[in-house]
Amino acid sequence: MxxxxxxxxxxxxxxxxxxxxxxxxxxxxxxxxxxxxxxxxxxxxxxxxxxxxxxxxxxxxxxxxxxxxxxxxxxxxxxxAIPREQETVSGKIVIGTVEGDMHDIGKTIVVSLMRANGFEVLDLGRDVPTDRFIEAAEKFNADIIGSSTLLTTTMPMQKELEEELKKAGLKDKYKTIVGGAPVTQRWADRIGADAFAQDAGDGVKKVKQLLAEQR
Ligand code: B12
Structure with a gap:
């Protein structure tokens, strides 16, 4: 059945x-x-x-x-229908799909699963410029910034985010996690992202690891 x-x-x-x-x-x-x-x-x-x-x-x-x-x-x-944890765990995440990319189905699943696991999530939607990720993380007092990209042509925006965080002296303040169909661990390592997740479940696992490292 x-x-x-x-x-x-x-x-x-x-x-x-x-x-x-x-x-x-x-x-x-x-x-x-x-x-x-x-x-x-x-x-x-x-x-x-x-x-x-x-x-x-x-x-x-x-x-x-x-x-x-x-x-x-x-x-x-x-x-x-994803069952929600009754307790809110400490951990604030800002997530969006990078600028130029309209794909958000996968990102939205990630947001739902993160919320269901008790994290506070600010969903920035799609086509999000790099500076908006950073401004939102500052305002929301986030621990982690997550970005999604489905197009190979917009993957460089994830690299730009790492570079802009460094320029602003904020790279140590936020952990970053990257995802999306063309994204790999290799890409994450290359651009200096703190984590990569292949799907929403893996994303929750990696976010928990990042938060544990941060504390
Ligand atoms: C649906 C779809 C669309 C929809 C998107 C609707 C929407 N609201 O998202 C529409 C019709 C709008 C669309 C448009 C286009 N698309 Co499109 N699209 C797809 C398709 C078929 C599925 C994407 C999807 O939703 N997958 C399902 C979700 C669940 O998987 P996912 O996104 O990978 O997410 C999972 C993981 O990656 C991970 N994850 C994702 N993000 C994140 C983030 C974090 C932080 C974490 C931790 C994890 C994580 O967790 C998710 C859940 O498990 C893909 C093919 C594919 N197999 O990827 C093509 C695809 C991505 N599209 C493609 C193309 C070319 C386009 C267009 C350029 C077509 C055109 N000529 O107009 C436009 C681009 C528009 C734009 N500027 O963005 C190409 C990209 C090729 C490339 N090399 O870049 C693909 C690969 C199709 C193909 N085989 O050619 N598309």
Whole structure:
């Protein structure tokens, strides 16, 4: 049954069928599938297939947009269902998608899971200029700055953030974590980010490690 829902979720996303995708998200949750399992085994493989189809020229922009809409709606249903820790843990995180990049589905999942784990999160949205990350971190009194990028052309903005933090003498004040499909540990090391996470669950783990190091 669970496997069938995963397969149907993949198909709904590939077909760009928003009604079906949201219905399957609700049905999966009603049947007791854990929100992150539903995401990781159903909807994310679906949108990854869409990416591959688009990348290989078998799907075009209108199809990509339809699938993205279906994914956004299903993600919203699933994000709302992530169980929340009753206690707030100390740790403040500012997160956004870098300037020039409109992809925010993955970043939004990360935000939901961080909040569900009791962190205070300021979500700056997408297309966020470097100086805004820094201003927001200062105002919010953040411990960690997280940035997301899905485009290889906007990856340099994560490097810019490290450089601007250094210039402003703030590199030791904030830990940084980077993520997004093209981002790797190697990239994080190269630009001097403090951590890399491959998915939302890994992000929570790395944030906990960074906070432990900071104290
Ligand atoms: C959906 C989508 C879109 C949607 C985005 C909608 C939205 N609201 O986000 C729309 C239709 C708007 C779009 C537009 C474009 N897209 Co697009 N898109 C995708 C697609 C298919 C899926 C992305 C996604 O949501 N994945 C699912 C999420 C859950 O995964 P994720 O983002 O990787 O996030 C996870 C982890 O990476 C990690 N993570 C992510 N961020 C962070 C941050 C932190 C701090 C941490 C700890 C962890 C973390 O945790 C997340 C959860 O597990 C990808 C293909 C792909 N497989 O990535 C292409 C893709 C990224 N797009 C691509 C392109 C080319 C474009 C366009 C340029 C197309 C065009 N010609 O207009 C535009 C660019 C617009 C812009 N300026 O940003 C290319 C990029 C190629 C490249 N090398 O740069 C890709 C790879 C498709 C392809 N195969 O060619 N796109």
């Amino acid at each position: 669970t496997q069938k829902i995963f397969e149907e979720a993949i198909k709904a996303i590939v077909d760009g069928d928003t009604d079906r995708a949201t219905e399957l998200a609700r049905r999966g949750l009603d049947e007791g599938i854990a929100p992150l399992d539903l995401m990781n085994s159903g909807f994310i493989p679906g949108i990854n297939q869409v990416g591959d189809l688009f990348g290989s020229g078998k799907l075009f922009i209108p199809g990509l947009i339809k699938s993205a809409n279906a994914m956004e709606k299903a993600t919203a249903v699933i994000n709302d």
